[in-house]
Every structure is written in structure tokens, then in C-alpha cells.
Amino acid sequence: MSWNPGGGARGHVNEMGGTTAGPVFQARDVRGDVHVHGGGIPLPIPRQLPRPGILVNRQEALAALDRMVSGHGLVVVTGQAGIGKTALVLHWARGRLEDFPDGQLYADLHGHAGTEPAPPAEVLGRFIRSLGIPGEHVPAGLGERAALFRSLVAGRRLLVVLDDAYSAAQVVPLLPGGPGAAAVVTSRWRLAGLMMRGAGVVRLGPLGEGAALDLLGTALGSERVGRHREKAGELVELCARSPLALSVAAARLAARPGWSLDDLVRDLADERRRLSALAVPDAGDEMTIRAALELSYRGLPDRAGRLYRSLGLFPGTAFDARMAAALSGEPLPDARDLLGVLDAANLLEHLPGDRYRLHALARLHAMDTVREHDPPDARADAVRRLVEWTLAAVLAANDAAAPYRRLPGPPDAPPGPPEFADAAGALDWLEQEFPTVRAVARRARESGLDRAAYLLVDAAWPLFLHRGQHAERLDFDRVGLAAARALGDRYAEAKMLNRTGLALRALGRPDAAADDLREALALWRRLGERSRAAGTRRRLGLLAFDRGDMAGAVAEFGAALEEYRAAGDDRHVALTLCDLGAALIRDGRADAAVRDLGEAERLLSGTGDDAYNQARVLVLLGQAHASRADPATAEDLVVRGLEGMRAIGSAIGEADALHVLGDLALQRDRVAEARERYEQARSILAGAGAPTRILDRRLADLGGP
Numbered sequence: 001m002s003w004n005p006g007g008g009a010r011g012h013v014n015e016m017g018g019t020t021a022g023p024v025f026q027a028r029d030v031r032g033d034v035h036v037h038g039g040g041i042p043l044p045i046p047r048q049l050p051r052p053g054i055l056v057n058r059q060e061a062l063a064a065l066d067r068m069v070s071g072h073g074l075v076v077v078t079g080q081a082g083i084g085k086t087a088l089v090l091h092w093a094r095g096r097l098e099d100f101p102d103g104q105l106y107a108d109l110h111g112h113a114g115t116e117p118a119p120p121a122e123v124l125g126r127f128i129r130s131l132g133i134p135g136e137h138v139p140a141g142l143g144e145r146a147a148l149f150r151s152l153v154a155g156r157r158l159l160v161v162l163d164d165a166y167s168a169a170q171v172v173p174l175l176p177g178g179p180g181a182a183a184v185v186t187s188r189w190r191l192a193g194l195m196m197r198g199a200g201v202v203r204l205g206p207l208g209e210g211a212a213l214d215l216l217g218t219a220l221g222s223e224r225v226g227r228h229r230e231k232a233g234e235l236v237e238l239c240a241r242s243p244l245a246l247s248v249a250a251a252r253l254a255a256r257p258g259w260s261l262d263d264l265v266r267d268l269a270d271e272r273r274r275l276s277a278l279a280v281p282d283a284g285d286e287m288t289i290r291a292a293l294e295l296s297y298r299g300l301p302d303r304a305g306r307l308y309r310s311l312g313l314f315p316g317t318a319f320d321a322r323m324a325a326a327l328s329g330e331p332l333p334d335a336r337d338l339l340g341v342l343d344a345a346n347l348l349e350h351l352p353g354d355r356y357r358l359h360a361l362a363r364l365h366a367m368d369t370v371r372e373h374d375p376p377d378a379r380a381d382a383v384r385r386l387v388e389w390t391l392a393a394v395l396a397a398n399d400a401a402a403p404y405r406r407l408p409g410p411p412d413a414p415p416g417p418p419e420f421a422d423a424a425g426a427l428d429w430l431e432q433e434f435p436t437v438r439a440v441a442r443r444a445r446e447s448g449l450d451r452a453a454y455l456l457v458d459a460a461w462p463l464f465l466h467r468g469q470h471a472e473r474l475d476f477d478r479v480g481l482a483a484a485r486a487l488g489d490r491y492a493e494a495k496m497l498n499r500t501g502l503a504l505r506a507l508g509r510p511d512a513a514a515d516d517l518r519e520a521l522a523l524w525r526r527l528g529e530r531s532r533a534a535g536t537r538r539r540l541g542l543l544a545f546d547r548g549d550m551a552g553a554v555a556e557f558g559a560a561l562e563e564y565r566a567a568g569d570d571r572h573v574a575l576t577l578c579d580l581g582a583a584l585i586r587d588g589r590a591d592a593a594v595r596d597l598g599e600a601e602r603l604l605s606g607t608g609d610d611a612y613n614q615a616r617v618l619v620l621l622g623q624a625h626a627s628r629a630d631p632a633t634a635e636d637l638v639v640r641g642l643e644g645m646r647a648i649g650s651a652i653g654e655a656d657a658l659h660v661l662g663d664l665a666l667q668r669d670r671v672a673e674a675r676e677r678y679e680q681a682r683s684i685l686a687g688a689g690a691p692t693r694i695l696d697r698r699l700a701d702l703g704g705p
Helices: 059-072 085-094 120-130 142-153 168-174 209-220 222-227 229-238 243-255 261-269 272-279 286-298 302-311 321-328 332-344 360-373 376-401 423-446 450-459 461-467 473-487 490-506 510-527 530-547 550-567 570-586 590-605 611-627 631-648 651-667 671-687 693-701
Strands: 074-079 104-108 159-163 182-187 200-204 348-351 355-358
Touching: 059 074, 059 085, 059 182, 059 200, 074 085, 085 159, 085 182, 104 120, 120 142, 120 168, 142 168, 159 168, 168 182, 209 222, 209 229, 209 243, 222 229, 229 243, 229 261, 243 261, 243 286, 286 302, 286 360, 302 321, 302 332, 302 360, 321 332, 321 376, 332 348, 355 360, 376 423, 376 450, 376 461, 423 450, 423 461, 423 473, 423 631, 450 473, 450 490, 461 651, 473 490, 490 510, 490 530, 510 530, 530 550, 530 570, 550 570, 570 590, 570 611, 590 611, 611 631, 611 651, 631 651, 651 671, 651 693, 671 693
Parallel strands: 074 182, 074 200, 104 159, 159 182
Antiparallel strands: 348 355
16 A cells, blocks of 8 residues: 555555546656557647747748758757747747647746746646646656656657757757657757757847838838838847847837837937947847837836836746735736736736736846836835735635644735635645745745745645645745744744655655654654644654554554643544554554544544545545455445545545555456556556555556556
């Protein structure tokens, strides 16, 4: 059997549940490619290409792309910032849809966005989900994700567009492996590592003068440009014939019809300290773009300009109107309107789901501008508002997903946290926003907001309990640990050591996990927190359970149980009885397990706020009855537990129940049903990054993969 922290009775659980639409994959350690055969519901066809910007007179580059893709299958489009690499590739790709009937995948890799480049594992996760694999089934590790992605696209005529790459190492895991698929990469770097792998290269330079004038005419109207041909020529040269700089300058003119080209040229001339770089090729790319963005920013209404600057402080990538309102201090309706102004000014990109992000270069400009114009105390206030709002949102999600946890009430942080109808919705939000929550927690630490950083980590716990072991979990928990230590709060430190101990356990590092848990235990004892010390002993019991040391596990669980009974803590008595029951089942003592688990069920039925453990004890009781050769009772109990896990959106709990149902089916000689249950459970576990060894053995014994 396997097990999960606070969960079922079978070691590290790697489970899957829910309704699937298409193939289901599950793996722990994958070496080499995985090949998928057979029919079933076809995978979805992704159409992810964003709408391209204006493109003029790039026929030579488009023809080169045609040749390179046909000859190499992998092409790097490289050139200066703002030179039009993305526009070129998107126009080319949209003109070749028939060549790639199985879909087009797109990812912005944020190579020069002012934040850390997009991790390949996260990009692969998005790709795999877009190909029809539910998020809870996506493996945690980079290697597993890359292998699954290659398997999903094998034999498909599909295009992958990787925009703004930072390095070859970032790109390589994202490349499709088989014939028929192609990848086009844009980057300011030439990416010699990809050239060594046989990539073709298209180098994009500035527009010719005629093409630059055509671009300006397309944006402003050819008649307006034609009336002032000389000034238009001066303007395109001041903009270094950069498509992005010209587009931003044209947007400024279009937004102010009373301005002439001569007015804009004079305004550019007044900025010679910045625009002088336009005439110096080795002065760097940013000066050209920065000058154009500065003009666009200066034309914004005051409040839109303040919002734009505040977004330069946002530590993540994508944000919604609530986050923008918190950061800027604007009321939510006004923040939405102001985001529309920034979108119209071509400084902002509107994403699906009513989310936004600054264009990469605009974000760099906003970061510089907020430092130049806003005093340190104003910037600190903006960060504090964002941290407090994020904390309020995560605490609200925690309350919806795990109401039995007694955490502080959320701070009063306008515009108010999101509302969650149920636990599943809260978990969905936590999963989607985890990259932002992680980035905000780090920024809180950097800003000295250690209490908030600690609470952000603490409140996010339901995500890991119900949706599996994220690859980023240990680092995130260590942010909370560092914050607790900076506060000098020994209670919080011990709590975070419990968290890092469980994270290390989930990563298969039991010795390191034991070190952190023993350190936590020593702190609890010094603090006189006997119940908390009992909780840490429960966790040490889980490590003994993992090692197969049932005597050690029973001893640790028994010691914890004694403390909880003495304290009158019925809920933790019940949870510890669940742990003890799992160990007794593994030890072949089913009658004793039924007795202890029955008591746990009675205690948990008196609480209405712990649906997870109410479902979990049913699954464990089902296992115990199965060991007593009572399969009908066992199956009824486990099915009820499975329904409970699905109701709260707990993928890990669902997989645990499916594993037990597989055992029950096998016990009754229903081999096909057992195989199906094991495969479902295995897929969930692989997606959650949990070990699948036990299920692998089960399937191998049945002649499965």
C-alpha cells in the first residue's frame, strides 16, 4: 500500500481520479520517450497564437522562415529588442495554419522581461494541459513533463512558437521530438546551443527607410504621413527604424490628432540625452525602445500613468484588475478603466480570463519609471498593499478549502479578496495563482514584511494537501521558514519546519525530513507545546511508515495519541487514529484497525468542517474490512470516500480511494476493473509528483505497463 501526508494508508500516493477525456498518463521516473498508441477521444487542437502586430516589407525574412522550417524543423529568429521578431513569426505562422493542422502552441518565455525567465517545467505544464491532460495529472519534474509532451505530440503536424527565449537550455525541453512538428524560437540572443542542434537562423535587422515609412503610414494613415514626408523621414530615423518604437510613436500621434509629425519630432529632439542612443549602434537596444515608451507614458492621463508605474513593482507576470487595484490603491472599477487605457496605449496585453500583463519592454520601462518618479515610501506602500491583498486572498482560499484550520482573519485589504463558492473553486484559484503567490511571498521577505510572508506560506497548505506535491513546494516552504526565523518567532519556525519536513518527505529525502522534524520537535518541547509536539511525532511516524517500520510507526502514533487524549483534542485524536489504523492494516491487524478507525469516524462525524478526513477515514475503513474478507462492506465504504474526495476536489484523496478500489476488485478476481482503477490512480499520482512504485508493481503483476 502507499501513503500521503495526513492521507491514506499506502506510502507515498501517486493517484488520479475524476473524469478523463483522452489518454491518461502517469509516471514517476521516465527515461527516454513514452509512446502512446490506441484510439479514444482525440486530443484537443490548440490554437494559441496571439494576434500579431503590424508587419510591413518583411518578404525576405518570411521566405527565409519558409526555407528554414522546411529544411530544419527548428528555427531561431534573432535580432535587437523591438525589431519585430514576434510580429514576423506570428504573421508567418498564421499564414501557415494549413501546414500544421494539429495545432499551434505558443509561450512567452520572458527572456528579457525584467523577471526571471519562464521555467521550462511551468511552460511544459501549460502545453500539456492545453493538449487535454488535466492539471492534476501533469508530472512535477521537468524530465517527466518533457517526455510526456514529446509523447503527446509524436506524429502530429504541430507548430510550437517560443517567444523571447533567454537561453538554449530554456528552450531544449520545450521542443517536439518527432517529424511533422516544427518549432520557431525568437530571442535577442543568437542561441548558439540551438544552432549546434541543427537549428536554422533568421537574423532580423532594422526596417529599410521605405518599409519604416510604410509602417508609419499604416499606423497613422498614408495621407497624414504623405503631407509631411520630410518630417516622417526624420521621425523614422529618430526611432532607428525599429518597428516597436515606430508603433509606439504612431500610437502617441493617433491618440492626439492635434499633434503634427513636426511636434513629435521636436519632442523627440528635446530628449536627446536618451534618444542619442538611436544613432549609436553599440549603445544598447533599450534606449530606442525606452524613448518611445517614455513618450507613450508621458501622454497618459495622470491616474493611468500612476497605475502604469505601480505595475513596475508587480513581482509576478500576469495580474488581474484586483491585483492592479491593490497595488495602485485605485478603487476596483477605476482600476479596470485605467487598465483599458493602458491596453489602448499598446502598453498592456489583455490575456484570456480577464488577466493582463505589461509587454516585456514596457515592464522594464515601468520599473525604471516608478523608481525615478515615486519616492521610496510610496513604493513601499504599494508593495505592502499588494502583499496584504494577496494574503487576504490566500487566507480566504484556505478558509474555503480547509475551514478547520485556525488561521488569522484576513486583513482589510481593498478591493477585497475573491469569493469562493466551494473548496474546489478555492483550490483551483490557489493552483492558478501559485506562481504569483510565490513571487509575492518572496517580495514580502525582501521588503521586510516577514509576518505576511510567513502567513502566505502557511495559508497555502491546502493546495499541497489536495493537489499534490508541486516541484516548487520546498523552496516556497523555506521562504516561510526564513520569514519565521527573521521574526524570531519560535512557534512559527517550528510550524514551518514541520512543513519543510513533509516537503522533503514527499521528495524522497527521508533523512533530511527527519532532521527538520526533530528540530521542530525540540522547539515545541522548549515552548511547552505538548499538542504541537505530538503533531510532529505523528509526522515522524509517517517516516517510519514509509520505511516499513510498523513497530516504530505505531509507537510514534501511540505517543501522539496519548497527548491528544490528555488535551481533549478530539479532532487530532481522530486523525492520529487514522494514522494508527493505516499502520495496523499494513501490520496485518485488521480487527484492531477497524476498532480504531471506527472511533475516528465517530469523532470526525461530530465536526462539519473537515470533509477531507471524513472521506479519508471511510477509505481506510474500507481497507480494513477488505483485510477481514468483507469485500461488499469494504467497497461501499470506499466508494463513499471516493465521492467525498471528488466533492472537495482533492485529487490526492481521490487517487487513494481508486487504489483501494483496485485492490478490492483484484481481491474479487475482477482483473480488468482492477487494472483500470490502478491506471487511474497511477495517473493522478504521477501528475502530483508522488511515487508510483506500488502501483507500478500492481500493474506489472497484471501484465500492464
